[in-house]
Amino acid sequence: MFIQTGLIRNAREAIVLSLQIFSRTIGAKYRKSFLGYFWMIVPVVVIAGGVSVAKLAGTINPGATGLPYTLFVFIGVVIWMIFVELLDVPYQAFDNARSYLTRVNFPREAIVLVQVYEALVGAAARYLFLCAVIAAYGILSFGGALILLASIVTSVLMGLGVGMLLAPFMILFEDLRNTVRLFVAYGIFVSAAFYAPHSGVFGRVIQINPISIVMAAAREGVETGDMTSVAPAFLAVVLVSILLVVVGTILIRIALPIVVERMLIGGR
Amino acid sequence: MASESDICISVRGISKKFARSLKRSFVYGAEDIARAVTGRSPNPVLRPSEFWALQDISFDLERGSAIGIIGLNGSGKTTLLRIIAGILRPTKGEVCLQGRVAPMLALGAGFKPSLSGRENIYLNMSILGITAGEINRRYDSVVDFAELHNAIEAPLGTYSTGMQMRLGFACAVHTSPEILIVDEVLAVGDAPFRMKCRNRINELRRAGTSMLLVSHSAVTIEMLTDRCLYLKEGKEAALGPSDEVVKAYEADSISVARAANSKIAAKPDSGNISTARVTKKTAITGAKLEMPGMSDAGHWRSGEPGSLSISVRTTASEDELSILLVIADLSHGTPQNIQVITSSADVGTMRADGTEATIEVAFAPVTLPPGTYNLKIAITRGNLQDLVDMVEKLRLVVVDSGKTKHCAFYQPREWTFSGVSIENNRKIDDFDEAEGLEAF
Numbered sequence: 001m002f003i004q005t006g007l008i009r010n011a012r013e014a015i016v017l018s019l020q021i022f023s024r025t026i027g028a029k030y031r032k033s034f035l036g037y038f039w040m041i042v043p044v045v046v047i048a049g050g051v052s053v054a055k056l057a058g059t060i061n062p063g064a065t066g067l068p069y070t071l072f073v074f075i076g077v078v079i080w081m082i083f084v085e086l087l088d089v090p091y092q093a094f095d096n097a098r099s100y101l102t103r104v105n106f107p108r109e110a111i112v113l114v115q116v117y118e119a120l121v122g123a124a125a126r127y128l129f130l131c132a133v134i135a136a137y138g139i140l141s142f143g144g145a146l147i148l149l150a151s152i153v154t155s156v157l158m159g160l161g162v163g164m165l166l167a168p169f170m171i172l173f174e175d176l177r178n179t180v181r182l183f184v185a186y187g188i189f190v191s192a193a194f195y196a197p198h199s200g201v202f203g204r205v206i207q208i209n210p211i212s213i214v215m216a217a218a219r220e221g222v223e224t225g226d227m228t229s230v231a232p233a234f235l236a237v238v239l240v241s242i243l244l245v246v247v248g249t250i251l252i253r254i255a256l257p258i259v260v261e262r263m264l265i266g267g268r
Numbered sequence: 269m270a271s272e273s274d275i276c277i278s279v280r281g282i283s284k285k286f287a288r289s290l291k292r293s294f295v296y297g298a299e300d301i302a303r304a305v306t307g308r309s310p311n312p313v314l315r316p317s318e319f320w321a322l323q324d325i326s327f328d329l330e331r332g333s334a335i336g337i338i339g340l341n342g343s344g345k346t347t348l349l350r351i352i353a354g355i356l357r358p359t360k361g362e363v364c365l366q367g368r369v370a371p372m373l374a375l376g377a378g379f380k381p382s383l384s385g386r387e388n389i390y391l392n393m394s395i396l397g398i399t400a401g402e403i404n405r406r407y408d409s410v411v412d413f414a415e416l417h418n419a420i421e422a423p424l425g426t427y428s429t430g431m432q433m434r435l436g437f438a439c440a441v442h443t444s445p446e447i448l449i450v451d452e453v454l455a456v457g458d459a460p461f462r463m464k465c466r467n468r469i470n471e472l473r474r475a476g477t478s479m480l481l482v483s484h485s486a487v488t489i490e491m492l493t494d495r496c497l498y499l500k501e502g503k504e505a506a507l508g509p510s511d512e513v514v515k516a517y518e519a520d521s522i523s524v525a526r527a528a529n530s531k532i533a534a535k536p537d538s539g540n541i542s543t544a545r546v547t548k549k550t551a552i553t554g555a556k557l558e559m560p561g562m563s564d565a566g567h568w569r570s571g572e573p574g575s576l577s578i579s580v581r582t583t584a585s586e587d588e589l590s591i592l593l594v595i596a597d598l599s600h601g602t603p604q605n606i607q608v609i610t611s612s613a614d615v616g617t618m619r620a621d622g623t624e625a626t627i628e629v630a631f632a633p634v635t636l637p638p639g640t641y642n643l644k645i646a647i648t649r650g651n652l653q654d655l656v657d658m659v660e661k662l663r664l665v666v667v668d669s670g671k672t673k674h675c676a677f678y679q680p681r682e683w684t685f686s687g688v689s690i691e692n693n694r695k696i697d698d699f700d701e702a703e704g705l706e707a708f
Binding site: 016017020021024025097099100101102103104105106168169172173251254255257258259260261262264 | 293294297298300301304305350353354355356357371373376377378380383387390391394395396397399400
């Protein structure tokens with residue numbers, strides 16, 4: 001009865017602890033490199049630049065895009081990267097804390113929150129960078145910036161929700177971990193990051209991919225300042241993402257003591 | 269019986285099962301998650317490859333007192349500790365804790381090598397449940413205690429292991445715990461720092477902090493705790509005043525050791541001997557631990573004479589033989605060899621002429637402190653000590669005779685008195701407990 005304290009008190013403790021830890025570790029990740037926070041942006045620039053060059057050379061035929069292709073890819077890649085980063089957050093948080101999860105009892109959700117804050121800092125930096133790029137193209141509107149923000153928040157929620165649902169099982173089963181790793185590395189090709197919607201089976205797969213819907217919403221928002229054509233689908237994705245986060249949080253709470261027990265005997 | 273509010277740890281009917289197979293344990297893990305999500309309690313029956321690591325354990329720890337948990341390796345001590353610390357959930361039963369717990373099994377939880385000592389103090393103490401304001405107040409005292417004034421701004425990764433452990437310990441004892449959970453003897457840093465740690469724990473104890481101490485050293489338990497739980501294969505073998513429980517544990521250890529030894533170094537006619545040994549020309553056929561008046565006592569008493577009798581069978585004449593004895597300490601920290609004895613170095617090599625031989629080595633007195641030891645006996649040949657035959661994993665149990673209670677080993681001694689005389693058999697067994705703790 002003492003272990004099973006109230007949910008709200010526990011949540012408050014976890015938030016207080018996570019803020020305490022975050023205030024100490026903020027920037028620690030980037031302190032080790034000379035370019036520091038620059039690394040939040042570099043991969044996006046490299047991928048977007050590379051793909052644009054490939055398109056110029058004719059290797060990629062993305063179809064008709066409303067936006068300039070480089071900007072089109074930029075938006076897609078940022079949303080994708082934020083999604084996969086958050087997808088990995090719960091697993092990474094527990095894996096990094098393996099050594100003390102098995103030795104001390106504390107509000108364990110806190111370590112996920114710390115990583116979420118870190119990822120949010122990265123997401124915010126990318127968002128601002130993206131706004132700057134859009135402004136450079138001369139098409140930044142208030143509505144567009146707002147829809148872009150909503151899309152990024154949705155990809156954060158979606159990544160986190162899926163990540164929390166998978167994390168306990170990823171710790172238990174190395175096979176699942178490897179599968180997810182494969183998806184993180186190559187999943188971008190079954191999203192709309194590089195291609196405009198087109199017909200065919202592959203095109204359909206890309207289109208109904210929820211992350212593609214988020215990308216489509218962001219692009220339409222940036223292009224027109226509105227998102228009439230994808231609004232219902234986008235709203236559905238937002239609601240499902242919120243639901244995933246809620247269910248994921250509950251699952252983590254329930255599953256963690258069981259998972260920690262397996263960590264003790266050398267589980268992945 | 270103490271009133272309800274005086275009890276800080278209450279363990280009620282705890283059972284815990286584990287799976288022996290790694291892969292199965294992961295599958296069961298997923299199954300357990302599914303059960304928990306649907307609101308059912310953990311599966312109470314054993315599934316294939318599962319076993320009970322703990323079965324129906326109950327005890328109370330009263331505020332301000334200390335309880336010891338003793339048992340051989342694999343008896344479930346650490347599992348019990350983890351359940352009490354809230355790291356593992358019991359399969360059955362419940363634990364009630366009242367007060368802040370400082371688990372000394374979690375020194376340095378959350379330490380990050382790339383951050384400075386200062387930042388790590390905040391990290392670690394937050395995880396142990398201290399608020400930022402409280403840490404600010406205690407910060408100087410932690411740094412003082414860890415003796416790290418010069419290095420506190422340097423990244424933790426640049427610290428030596430000893431420095432890191434000192435910092436971890438300093439953080440843990442500054443959480444003003446009401447319950448200390450200590451696993452094994454604390455071996456932190458250099459000797460002066462170890463003393464400081466001991467004294468700090470004693471200070472906390474005197475200030476009314478309760479303690480749960482796990483050890484397989486009977487002497488440590490007897491000295492530091494009031495009551496003791498003896499765990500045997502996950503079950504309660506005894507629970508009561510420490511001195512009584514420790515006696516039961518020692519008696520058990522001896523009989524367990526004897527049973528094991530008789531299997532390992534059986535006489536040839538008992539039929540237990542391995543075929544490899546039968547076919548050897550020269551072989552060890554038996555080993556007995558003896559004490560004066562007790563042949564085959566199976567154990568020794570610290571500070572009193574003891575001997576080891578080794579039977580050797582030779583079938584042909586052989587030269588340059590020697591007996592090698594290696595004694596490893598299993599009770600006090602990580603097992604390590606503490607005695608390596610060769611008969612050739614002591615008295616010269618032996619020549620055997622194809623008959624049954626008995627070799628006896630007497631220890632008068634036995635200087636090993638009370639505990640469980642591993643004894644390895646080997647016959648070697650030549651000056652490079654080629655192994656001819658070897659008996660490993662003999663258990664040697666040394667029990668307390670009252671002469672080595674606070675000692676690392678027995679120092680042989682003779683007292684001479686002139687002008688005073690010894691009163692008739694009036695021994696004072698132990699000095700005042702508080703002083704004893706300090707000295708320890």
